[in-house]
Amino acid sequence: MHRTKVKVAEDALDANTTIAQANRADFDRADLAVVNLMSAPGAGKTTLLESVFRDGLGHIKPGVLEGDVQGSMDADRMASLHVPVTQLNTQNGFGGECHLDANMVRSALPSLPLEEIDLLVIENVGNLVCPAEFRVGEDARAMVCSITEGEEKPLKYPLMFRTCDLVLVNKVDLLPHLDFDMDKLLYNLEAVHPGVEHMVVSARTGEGVDGFRDWLTRVADRARTPA
Amino acid sequence: MHRTKVKVAEDALDANTTIAQANRADFDRADLAVVNLMSAPGAGKTTLLESVFRDGLGHIKPGVLEGDVQGSMDADRMASLHVPVTQLNTQNGFGGECHLDANMVRSALPSLPLEEIDLLVIENVGNLVCPAEFRVGEDARAMVCSITEGEEKPLKYPLMFRTCDLVLVNKVDLLPHLDFDMDKLLYNLEAVHPGVEHMVVSARTGEGVDGFRDWLTRVADRARTPA
Numbered sequence: 001m002h003r004t005k006v007k008v009a010e011d012a013l014d015a016n017t018t019i020a021q022a023n024r025a026d027f028d029r030a031d032l033a034v035v036n037l038m039s040a041p042g043a044g045k046t047t048l049l050e051s052v053f054r055d056g057l058g059h060i061k062p063g064v065l066e067g068d069v070q071g072s073m074d075a076d077r078m079a080s081l082h083v084p085v086t087q088l089n090t091q092n093g094f095g096g097e098c099h100l101d102a103n104m105v106r107s108a109l110p111s112l113p114l115e116e117i118d119l120l121v122i123e124n125v126g127n128l129v130c131p132a133e134f135r136v137g138e139d140a141r142a143m144v145c146s147i148t149e150g151e152e153k154p155l156k157y158p159l160m161f162r163t164c165d166l167v168l169v170n171k172v173d174l175l176p177h178l179d180f181d182m183d184k185l186l187y188n189l190e191a192v193h194p195g196v197e198h199m200v201v202s203a204r205t206g207e208g209v210d211g212f213r214d215w216l217t218r219v220a221d222r223a224r225t226p227a
Numbered sequence: 228m229h230r231t232k233v234k235v236a237e238d239a240l241d242a243n244t245t246i247a248q249a250n251r252a253d254f255d256r257a258d259l260a261v262v263n264l265m266s267a268p269g270a271g272k273t274t275l276l277e278s279v280f281r282d283g284l285g286h287i288k289p290g291v292l293e294g295d296v297q298g299s300m301d302a303d304r305m306a307s308l309h310v311p312v313t314q315l316n317t318q319n320g321f322g323g324e325c326h327l328d329a330n331m332v333r334s335a336l337p338s339l340p341l342e343e344i345d346l347l348v349i350e351n352v353g354n355l356v357c358p359a360e361f362r363v364g365e366d367a368r369a370m371v372c373s374i375t376e377g378e379e380k381p382l383k384y385p386l387m388f389r390t391c392d393l394v395l396v397n398k399v400d401l402l403p404h405l406d407f408d409m410d411k412l413l414y415n416l417e418a419v420h421p422g423v424e425h426m427v428v429s430a431r432t433g434e435g436v437d438g439f440r441d442w443l444t445r446v447a448d449r450a451r452t453p454a
Contacts, residue, residue, distance in 0.1 A: 040268040041355050041384065042376025069356060071382050096386070098325055098356035126383075127354055128268050129296060129325035148375040148398070149269025155298050156353075157268065159323070171375070177404045179431070204406070 016134050019102035023109070023137030030114035033223035034122065035216065036136055038160065039144035040153075041126030044170045046074045047203040048144060049121060052213050053081045060220045063117035065108055067125045069096035074123060086111045090125060099130035102137060119220040128157035132164075139223040142166040142215075148174060151184040158192045166197050166215055173202040243361050246329035250336070250364030257341035260450035261349065262443065263363055265387065266371035267380075268353030271397045273301045274430040275371060276348060279440050280308045287447045290344035292335055294352045296323035301350060313338045317352060326357035329364060346447040355384035359391075366450040369393040369442070375401060378411040385419040393424050393442055400429040 027034050039045050053062060063084040066075040075087040088108045090097035097104070105122065112120065122138065124131040143164040145153060148171055154161040161167065167189060175182070182200075189198060199215070201208035254261050266272050280289060290311040293302040302314040315335045317324035324331070332349065339347065349365065351358040370391045372380060375398055381388040388394065394416060402409070409427075416425060426442070428435035 040353070041380060042267060042373070068383055070385060071379075073379055073382065096356060098354060125356065126267070127325060127356060129323060129352065129354060130357075146269070146375065148373065148401075152298075152300055153268060155300065156295055158297060174375075174401065174404060177401055 013133065016102045019106055020135040020137040023102055023106055026109060026114070027120070027137055027139075031224050032114055032117065032120055033140075033220040034120045034136075034138045035219060036122050036124060036131075036138040036141045037144070038124045038128075038131045038141065038164070039126060040128050040146070040149060043126070043144040043146040043149065044203045045123050045126070045144050046077055048168065048170065048201065048209070048212065049123065050077060050081060051203045051206055051209045052216065053078070053083050055213075057119065057213060057217055057220075060118045060217055061116065062119045062121060062216075063112060063114075065105065065112065065120060065122045067100040067104070067123055069098075069125060084113050084117060098125055098127045099134055100124050100136060101134040105136040118224060119216060121216070128153065128160045132157075132160040132162075140165045140219045142168060142212075144168045144170050145185075146171045147178060147180045147182070147185070151181055151188060154185070154188040154192045161189060161196070162193045164193070164196065166199065166212075167193075168212060169198060169200045170203055172200050172207060173205045240360065243329045246333055247362040247364040250329055250333055253336060253341070254347070254364055254366075258451050259341055259344065259347055260367075260447040261347045261363075261365045262446055263349050263351060263358075263365040263368045264371070265351045265355075265358045265368065265391070266353060267355050267373070267376060270353070270371045270373040270376065271430045272350050272353070272371050273304055275395065275397065275428065275436070275439065276350065277304060277308060278430045278433055278436045279443065280305070280310050282440075284346065284440060284444055284447075287345045287444055288343065289346045289348060289443075290339060290341075292332065292339065292347060292349045294327040294331070294350060296325075296352060311340050311344060325352055325354045326361055327351050327363055328361040332363040345451060346443060348443070355380065355387045359384075359387040359389075367392045367446045369395060369439075371395045371397050372412075373398045374405060374407045374409070374412070378408055378415060381412070381415040381419045388416060388423070389420045391420070391423065393426065393439075394420075395439060396425060396427045397430055399427050399434060400432045 078085040305312040
């Protein structure tokens with residue numbers, strides 16, 4: 001007798017996982033690496049990407065999916081660097097969604113030239129809570145933490161810091177002008193996510209941006225089939 | 228024949244409105260003014276409140292409800308100023324809620340000395356999207372916008388800027404060190420919320436904080452029964 005046991009999806013997060021797996025399969029078919037880039041509003045995600053893409057990513061061809069509640073300002077900035085970009089707005093007529101989920105990303109896939117790029121960077125909606133809860137089919141997660149936000153953010157938004165593979169500590173050009181204790185931030189980061197990789201950068205001056213460029217290249221090379 | 232027509236609550240926001248009205252009735256019974264204070268993570272809500280409460284609010288006795296995903300660091304800072312404070316954590320075992328809603332605030336009311344205070348400031352979870360969607364029974368809404376977040380935030384998170392009665396443009400002590408155009412921010416603010424009151428402040432140096440203290444006092448005096 002043939003018996004099959006099917007686990008019923010229990011909630012929205014289970015449904016999200018199912019769709020994230022479908023995205024993942026599509027990304028694999030296109031031999032594409034995907035990075036989910038997250039941060040609070042105004043931490044510098046777009047400026048950092050501009051800084052990285054201005055000089056290119058070597059043999060890796062990047063594309064960007066811009067998640068925003070409304071508008072296409074960030075997508076316009078990417079397009080001016082001649083990086084293929086698709087804008088995904090979460091606005092639904094009221095306040096809009098505060099994060100991207102797997103289904104929203106899935107809805108954008110037909111607009112992306114998946115076969116022509118090697119690395120897709122998904123710039124999530126600026127928010128330190130919900131984006132961390134929704135996998136979208138990514139290979140790796142990076143987050144940008146601006147030093148202007150204070151040292152205690154890892155303790156206040158632990159899931160975000162805990163689920164990231166890389167933490168970019170941004171705006172360090174402002175260090176001389178802030179009451180900011182870098183050791184305290186790194187101590188708090190280590191407390192919520194022991195051993196996580198971090199980089200100290202300034203998207204504005206370009207300090208440390210090479211390290212992020214190398215990291216993106218490594219993620220892309222690791223995720224893709226050797227040529 | 229007696230006929231009654233009952234409109235069925237259509238969604239979570241309808242339910243929220245019903246509970247917000249119940250909160251409002253309780254606040255009125257306690258002759259209490261309530262301000263919902265919102266911002267992105269690290270914009271300076273707590274530092275601004277510290278700056279305001281350090282010198283007191285004159286004849287107005289304040290209390291604070293601190294909304295955070297996790298931890299009680301902000302509540303500890305308020306308590307050290309001898310302001311009555313209750314911590315409300317939205318952590319539910321996973322990522323936590325990214326905003327306060329009317330029901331969460333309602334659950335905290337029994338812990339607050341409502342009869343002993345004149346003004347309750349609710350410090351919402353750091354997020355520019357969802358907190359704006361949920362009324363909690365407040366008299367007025369204020370938001371803190373840090374100049375380190377860039378000039379375009381009103382265009383990217385319009386509902387937040389549109390539903391506030393006061394916008395506090397914070398961290399202006401950093402103006403000399405940023406590529407920030409104040410006129411552009413104010414132009415964008417006027418575009419999404421024409422005529423909204425704004426104040427330029429630095430919670431760190433105290434610049435402009437008197438204006439916010441006066442605003443809180445006015446809100447409290449207006450909302451409460453004349454003595």
